[in-house]
Amino acid sequence: MTQPAYGSCFCRAVSVTARRPLGRPVNCHCGECRRLSGAAFSTWLTAPREQVVIGNPEGLTCFHPTANLQRAFCKTCGSHVFTLDARLPKVFGFPAGLFEGEVIDPPAKDYFLEDRAAWHRAPD
Ligand SMILES: [Zn+2]
Numbered sequence: 001m002t003q004p005a006y007g008s009c010f011c012r013a014v015s016v017t018a019r020r021p022l023g024r025p026v027n028c029h030c031g032e033c034r035r036l037s038g039a040a041f042s043t044w045l046t047a048p049r050e051q052v053v054i055g056n057p058e059g060l061t062c063f064h065p066t067a068n069l070q071r072a073f074c075k076t077c078g079s080h081v082f083t084l085d086a087r088l089p090k091v092f093g094f095p096a097g098l099f100e101g102e103v104i105d106p107p108a109k110d111y112f113l114e115d116r117a118a119w120h121r122a123p124d
C-alpha cells in the first residue's frame with residue numbers, strides 16, 4: 001500500500017497524516033497568501049477530508065478572516081497548518097511545505113501572478 005503523506009508544523013506539536021493521492025498543488029501569489037506565509041507565494045494542496053487525520057488538534061488555534069474561511073495555526077509555534085473553506089466542505093487546504101519526503105507533485109499552476117511580489121521573478 002502507498003505510504004500516507006505525513007506533515008507537521010514547525011515545532012511538530014501538530015501533525016497531518018493524509019492518505020494519498022493528494023491534490024496537485026498550486027502556487028498562489030495573491031497578497032493574502034503572501035502575508036499568510038511571509039513568503040513570495042504559498043504552495044497549496046487539497047486533500048479530501050475523509051483521507052486526513054490531524055494529530056493533536058487541541059494544539060491548534062483558529063482565525064476566521066472571512067465568514068467562509070477558517071485558518072488553523074499551531075498554538076505553540078504559529079505555523080499555518082490548514083485552511084477550511086465553507087464553500088469547499090469536502091476538502092482541507094494545506095500549505096504544501098508541511099509535508100515531508102517526495103509525496104507532493106510539482107505545482108500544476110500559478111494563480112494571481114499579476115499580483116506577485118514586485119521582488120519575485122515570474123516562473124520561466
Ligand atoms: Zn507547532
Ligand SMILES: [Zn+2]
Nearest residue numbers: 028029030033
Ligand atoms: Zn492566494
